[in-house]
Amino acid sequence: METTSSNHNENLSEKPIDTSVYESFRRKIKGEVILPGEPDYGSARRLWNGMIDKHPAVIVRCKGIADVIHAIRFAREHELPVAVRGGGHNVSGNAVIEGGMVVDLSLMRSVHVHPGEKRVWAEGGAKLGDIDHETQAFGLAVPIGVVSRTGIGGLTLHGGYGFLTRKYGLTIDNMLSATVVTADGRLLYADKNENADLFWALRGGGGNFGVVTSFEFQLHPVGPEVWIAQVLYPVSQAKKVLQAFRSYQQNWPDELSGIAVFWNAPAEEPIPEEFRGTAVIILVACYCGDVREGEQAIQPLRELATPVADFSSRMPFLEAQQIFDPEYPDGRRYYWKAINIDHLEDPVIDALIGHAAKRPSDLTSLDVWMAGGAVSRVKPEDTAYAHRGIPFMIGIEANWENPSEDEDNIRWSRELFEDMKRFSSGGTYLNFPGFVEEGEALIKSSYAGNYRRLQSIKAKYDPDNFFSSTMNILPKKN
Numbered sequence: 001m002e003t004t005s006s007n008h009n010e011n012l013s014e015k016p017i018d019t020s021v022y023e024s025f026r027r028k029i030k031g032e033v034i035l036p037g038e039p040d041y042g043s044a045r046r047l048w049n050g051m052i053d054k055h056p057a058v059i060v061r062c063k064g065i066a067d068v069i070h071a072i073r074f075a076r077e078h079e080l081p082v083a084v085r086g087g088g089h090n091v092s093g094n095a096v097i098e099g100g101m102v103v104d105l106s107l108m109r110s111v112h113v114h115p116g117e118k119r120v121w122a123e124g125g126a127k128l129g130d131i132d133h134e135t136q137a138f139g140l141a142v143p144i145g146v147v148s149r150t151g152i153g154g155l156t157l158h159g160g161y162g163f164l165t166r167k168y169g170l171t172i173d174n175m176l177s178a179t180v181v182t183a184d185g186r187l188l189y190a191d192k193n194e195n196a197d198l199f200w201a202l203r204g205g206g207g208n209f210g211v212v213t214s215f216e217f218q219l220h221p222v223g224p225e226v227w228i229a230q231v232l233y234p235v236s237q238a239k240k241v242l243q244a245f246r247s248y249q250q251n252w253p254d255e256l257s258g259i260a261v262f263w264n265a266p267a268e269e270p271i272p273e274e275f276r277g278t279a280v281i282i283l284v285a286c287y288c289g290d291v292r293e294g295e296q297a298i299q300p301l302r303e304l305a306t307p308v309a310d311f312s313s314r315m316p317f318l319e320a321q322q323i324f325d326p327e328y329p330d331g332r333r334y335y336w337k338a339i340n341i342d343h344l345e346d347p348v349i350d351a352l353i354g355h356a357a358k359r360p361s362d363l364t365s366l367d368v369w370m371a372g373g374a375v376s377r378v379k380p381e382d383t384a385y386a387h388r389g390i391p392f393m394i395g396i397e398a399n400w401e402n403p404s405e406d407e408d409n410i411r412w413s414r415e416l417f418e419d420m421k422r423f424s425s426g427g428t429y430l431n432f433p434g435f436v437e438e439g440e441a442l443i444k445s446s447y448a449g450n451y452r453r454l455q456s457i458k459a460k461y462d463p464d465n466f467f468s469s470t471m472n473i474l475p476k477k478n
């Protein structure tokens with residue numbers, strides 16, 4: 001079973017490097033240089049996805065911009081292919097590289113807030129929880145994802161969906177600037193005035209343009225408490241629930257963002273005994289507006305059928321941002337894909353119910369993410385992220401423990417992905433890219449009409465395709 005993506009930089013060769021060369025490199029680095037055989041190597045090469053098993057030649061845990069610059073220059077000089085590790089949570093495993101250098105940002109997690117200006121700066125290796133922790137101290141938030149250990153780097157560079165999306169847009173829609181170490185080892189600042197082409201490309205174009213050492217985001221007043229709907233319905237009611245879910249664009253305020261998830265009920269209290277471990281559809285939604293209005297806003301979601309259980313409640317936004325955390329431990333086996341769909345009419349719902357019934361693992365889920373709202377009010381050409389008009393995205397999340405189940409889970413995901421194409425006019429989400437096994441076809445379909453422009457910006461900032469181990473945009477001059 002394959003565990004790597006297909007991207008590889010053919011311009012670079014992998015030559016053995018003398019230990020003394022590494023020793024002099026080590027002296028330049030404030031962070032850590034980890035080589036095969038050293039005590040931390042085994043853990044430093046592993047990612048969240050336990051399926052990924054690659055052996056880099058060197059891992060550089062950078063502790064600041066200077067370390068990143070030294071690392072990039074060293075890799076160039078010694079012709080080492082490079083991967084950049086943010087939070088290490090992309091399912092594809094692109095954050096590590098076989099035989100090359102990992103520029104690891106896990107020691108670069110600092111975050112600081114300017115509450116008066118409602119701005120936050122986060123280093124490129126920060127986790128989502130680091131950002132929420134700092135911003136919520138001031139009752140502020142930036143739209144990010146729903147699991148606190150995910151990295152801001154990868155999440156932002158490909159979009160960023162979460163509980164604030166419909167009100168405030170994708171994470172990239174709130175990006176104000178970024179600092180980037182480019183392939184030639186320079187540090188560039190990018191915002192709407194300076195290096196504006198790079199700033200445009202970073203808002204969706206992934207890790208193709210350099211190592212983002214820091215992001216600046218716009219903040220919004222959120223919380224400290226929000227209302228969260230968490231309602232489990234029996235899977236026999238899935239059609240009714242999804243029919244209600246599809247009407248969100250007419251009936252739901254932008255303050256409400258959510259996901260419908262085909263999953264299994266927990267096999268324990270407080271789930272009633274007859275439903276423990278059974279298939280359910282779970283509606284999870286966050287109302288991010290005035291907390292006094294939240295209960296009323298989510299009430300209709302609690303009355304779609306007779307629930308198996310209803311955990312809806314008012315809670316701190318910080319807590320809401322962690323409700324899924326326990327479901328995604330490090331080292332489990334994962335294969336996730338996504339596909340945009342044009343509508344959620346009954347044939348789509350029937351197809352989803354059919355595929356959900358065949359989930360090969362109880363841990364596996366099938367998710368319907370709502371888009372729309374503020375996401376669709378940005379024009380497709382305004383940022384690199386192209387698919388602004390989609391009403392829904394289907395997240396295919398195969399999660400399992402035993403390597404003997406690899407084939408079944410991956411096959412199920414791929415078949416579902418192929419089948420949903422009949423309801424899609426194109427586009428996937430590169431934060432759920434499988435193993436990028438479709439290569440450039442996947443990248444092209446994700447960027448649609450923005451791909452050519454991205455290729456020419458890539459040709460300007462990374463003409464040799466030095467950053468190729470990511471979801472790779474091939475450089476091409478117009």
Ligand SMILES: Cc1cc2nc3c(=O)[nH]c(=O)nc-3n(C[C@H](O)[C@H](O)[C@H](O)COP(=O)(O)OP(=O)(O)OC[C@H]3O[C@@H](n4cnc5c(N)ncnc54)[C@H](O)[C@@H]3O)c2cc1C
Binds near residue numbers: 094125432
């Ligand atoms: C448990 C879990 C929950 C998730 N929930 C959501 C969600 O709610 N919403 C959502 O939109 N997505 C979600 N995702 C998907 C997530 O956005 C992607 O997995 C994302 O790529 C993770 O970012 P990372 O920095 O941890 O990834 P990494 O694996 O470290 O990096 C992913 C890619 O981005 C590049 N990269 C990362 N950081 C940088 C940087 N600073 N500079 C340059 N390149 C960089 C890497 O080189 C790599 O190619 C979730 C993923 C997981 C595992």
